[in-house]
Amino acid sequence: MAANSQFSMAVHVLSMLARSKDENLKSDFIAGSVNTNAVVIRRLLGQLSQAKLVVSQTGANGGTRLARRPSEISLAEIYKAVNCGEVFALHAKEPNRDCPVGRNIEAVLCCLQKEIDKGIVEKLSTYSLQNLFEMVAENPA
Amino acid sequence: MAANSQFSMAVHVLSMLARSKDENLKSDFIAGSVNTNAVVIRRLLGQLSQAKLVVSQTGANGGTRLARRPSEISLAEIYKAVNCGEVFALHAKEPNRDCPVGRNIEAVLCCLQKEIDKGIVEKLSTYSLQNLFEMVAENPA
DNA sequence: TTGAATTGTAACTAGAATCGTTACAGTTAT
DNA sequence: ATAACTGTAACGATTCTAGTTACAATTCAA
Numbered sequence: 001m002a003a004n005s006q007f008s009m010a011v012h013v014l015s016m017l018a019r020s021k022d023e024n025l026k027s028d029f030i031a032g033s034v035n036t037n038a039v040v041i042r043r044l045l046g047q048l049s050q051a052k053l054v055v056s057q058t059g060a061n062g063g064t065r066l067a068r069r070p071s072e073i074s075l076a077e078i079y080k081a082v083n084c085g086e087v088f089a090l091h092a093k094e095p096n097r098d099c100p101v102g103r104n105i106e107a108v109l110c111c112l113q114k115e116i117d118k119g120i121v122e123k124l125s126t127y128s129l130q131n132l133f134e135m136v137a138e139n140p141a
Numbered sequence: 142m143a144a145n146s147q148f149s150m151a152v153h154v155l156s157m158l159a160r161s162k163d164e165n166l167k168s169d170f171i172a173g174s175v176n177t178n179a180v181v182i183r184r185l186l187g188q189l190s191q192a193k194l195v196v197s198q199t200g201a202n203g204g205t206r207l208a209r210r211p212s213e214i215s216l217a218e219i220y221k222a223v224n225c226g227e228v229f230a231l232h233a234k235e236p237n238r239d240c241p242v243g244r245n246i247e248a249v250l251c252c253l254q255k256e257i258d259k260g261i262v263e264k265l266s267t268y269s270l271q272n273l274f275e276m277v278a279e280n281p282a
Numbered sequence: 283t284t285g286a287a288t289t290g291t292a293a294c295t296a297g298a299a300t301c302g303t304t305a306c307a308g309t310t311a312t
Numbered sequence: 313a314t315a316a317c318t319g320t321a322a323c324g325a326t327t328c329t330a331g332t333t334a335c336a337a338t339t340c341a342a
Binding site: 002003004005006007008009011012015016019032033034035036075079084085086087088089090091092093094095096099100101102104105108109111112115116119120123124127132135136137 | 150
Binding site for chain 4: 283284285286287288289290291292293294295296297298299300301302303304305306307308309310311312
């Protein structure tokens with residue numbers, strides 16, 4: 001499959017919104033920067049809106065802006081807002097319950113998966129959208 | 142796509158091998174516990190063999206055993222041995238270079254991606270296959 | 283030395299997930 | 313009223329994983 005780039009796109013989109021301050025941005029304009037279709041952006045914005053990270057307005061002169069200041073949005077919130085799966089997947093088919101290993105391995109792996117995910121969220125929560133936006137701005141083209 | 146469960150399968154397979162000590166296990170037997178096809182297991186064992194975590198023998202009475210003791214194999218090595226992608230993917234299409242955000246976001250995201258991956262590896266390196274195997278053994282069925 | 287048991291690997295299929303695209307209903311400013 | 317937007321459904325193209333079959337190469341053992 002194509003790899004899931006929702007988090008990357010979300011960070012991109014939110015950086016655009018951070019840059020535009022309180023002005024509404026159109027999905028079409030954002031799509032031009034991300035280099036994709038406006039519907040893809042609107043779908044993503046829908047998730048970010050549900051997570052209360054952005055506010056959208058329909059109608060003429062509509063568009064989207066941040067719901068909070070960039071310094072008050074952590075990358076962890078963005079990560080949780082978009083649907084970007086787990087670090088590794090558990091078994092596709094249930095292992096054999098007649099095997100002492102097969103019987104118990106899933107529970108252990110599930111635990112480990114959660115622990116890793118917690119670590120990721122912790123690391124991401126040390127960055128705000130503001131921090132990230134500054135990195136983008138500083139970065140030499 | 143179906144999610145990538147290589148790491149889960151690898152840990153499962155290596156736990157089986159840890160349990161069997163120095164005895165060779167057949168791919169067919171392992172497949173029975175993982176509940177998949179023997180070829181899938183052999184493919185996985187190929188990767189683990191390249192990473193020098195296991196040793197295989199062809200021919201009659203062949204099979205696979207651990208290359209080292211379970212206490213000397215960390216989960217981080219297993220993670221690196223199998224091909225289980227990144228936490229999040231970068232942009233599918235290259236962003237628009239004419240946009241100040243689009244121009245620089247990828248480099249920043251790439252950095253972040255590496256930092257997160259480093260965190261995962263650090264966390265995984267605190268567990269050995271032995272530790273994990275003990276968790277599986279202790280876990281109530 | 284023959285035969286049986288195994289691994290290694292190529293090739294193909296089925297199924298799932300993402301992204302892109304078109305289409306259109308609903309909303310809002312002017 | 314009309315034009316400019318968002319929200320969302322529906323479908324296709326692409327890509328990835330895992331499952332499967334098939335078979336060559338290797339090794340043990342009688």
